[in-house]
Amino acid sequence: MNERSFAATVREHSGHPLTGLTIDTVQVNVGLRCNLACRHCHVESSPKRHEEMDWPTMQAVLSAAAAAKAHSIDITGGAPEMHPHFRAFVEAGVSQALQVIVRTNLTIMLQDGYEDMPTWLAERGVQLVASLPCYLPTNVDRQRGRHVYRDSIEVIKRLNAAGYGRDPGKPLDLVYNPGGPSLPPPQAALENDYRAALRDEFGIEFRRLYTITNVPIGRFLADLADEGRDAEYLTALRNAFNADTLSGLMCRHQLHVGWDGRIYDCDFNFAVGLPAKVDAPHISEFQSDSFLNRQIAVAQHCFACTAGSGSSCGGSIVD
Numbered sequence: 001m002n003e004r005s006f007a008a009t010v011r012e013h014s015g016h017p018l019t020g021l022t023i024d025t026v027q028v029n030v031g032l033r034c035n036l037a038c039r040h041c042h043v044e045s046s047p048k049r050h051e052e053m054d055w056p057t058m059q060a061v062l063s064a065a066a067a068a069k070a071h072s073i074d075i076t077g078g079a080p081e082m083h084p085h086f087r088a089f090v091e092a093g094v095s096q097a098l099q100v101i102v103r104t105n106l107t108i109m110l111q112d113g114y115e116d117m118p119t120w121l122a123e124r125g126v127q128l129v130a131s132l133p134c135y136l137p138t139n140v141d142r143q144r145g146r147h148v149y150r151d152s153i154e155v156i157k158r159l160n161a162a163g164y165g166r167d168p169g170k171p172l173d174l175v176y177n178p179g180g181p182s183l184p185p186p187q188a189a190l191e192n193d194y195r196a197a198l199r200d201e202f203g204i205e206f207r208r209l210y211t212i213t214n215v216p217i218g219r220f221l222a223d224l225a226d227e228g229r230d231a232e233y234l235t236a237l238r239n240a241f242n243a244d245t246l247s248g249l250m251c252r253h254q255l256h257v258g259w260d261g262r263i264y265d266c267d268f269n270f271a272v273g274l275p276a277k278v279d280a281p282h283i284s285e286f287q288s289d290s291f292l293n294r295q296i297a298v299a300q301h302c303f304a305c306t307a308g309s310g311s312s313c314g315g316s317i318v319d
């Protein structure tokens, strides 16, 4: 079996290790608490998790975004809406002229205290990226829990009513990930299928569909190992390596900040506790130039980002 490391594979194709190219986006994990506990969750969020970013660290994140001249701040969790300073953080990002992106599981917006979220977010022009791993209910509920599909559709209807997915200034993008250890189908074709199915069945609209490959870490990897399929999946990802994805890897165009303020190359590295190779590891000490010049920390899970059409928080990397 070919067990060449990801670092060796990159060097073989590009002649040098992975480094940063730009800092377009500052992605920030504000905490691990979530109202759901999905099987595939790579940060192992659940209602029992209480780790969260403090306000001074959130302010440091915004200062770093300004120093890096990033155009977007991408807020994730957990369910980021559950963070006590979520609204203040979004307001601060908007007032700093950042494009604020929120990764939402949708269902949180049906809970007490969050029902006004669709309108509140729409009024601030926040871009939403929402998980909906299939347009069929069985697949969604199997991955995310009972009634999650029904609740997600209800929230998309409310978001559409607030202008999301219909008004160009209120983008709503959906995220697909495969139900098991396989590569996603081509993004454009699947987007057409989603649009037709969701429009016909529910009259709901969205802007774009992002296909994201399951990364072999966390609960997903543990489940594969239980089934004895972990090595098979890693081999499939390695065999599907596509060098054309290297320039678009998200770690080369963003910085990721964990809830404790530590700097990472991406949320997968955050999830496995693999920090960025920088001299100043906390966001309060962020140095834009040294971050850009760093060598990106890589491991075998990186093969998920370079397989086939590639995968990132913004979907496939190449057509």
Ligand code: SF4
Pocket (backbone or CB within 6 Å): 034, 035, 036, 037, 038, 040, 041, 042, 043, 044, 045, 046, 077, 078, 079, 105, 131, 144
């Ligand atoms: S909704 Fe997202 S953060 Fe929450 S458990 Fe599911 S995958 Fe994890």
Ligand code: SF4
Pocket (backbone or CB within 6 Å): 249, 250, 251, 252, 265, 266, 267, 268, 269, 296, 297, 298, 299, 301, 302, 303, 305
């Ligand atoms: S897992 Fe992270 S560091 Fe590895 S290739 Fe993907 S984005 Fe880059």
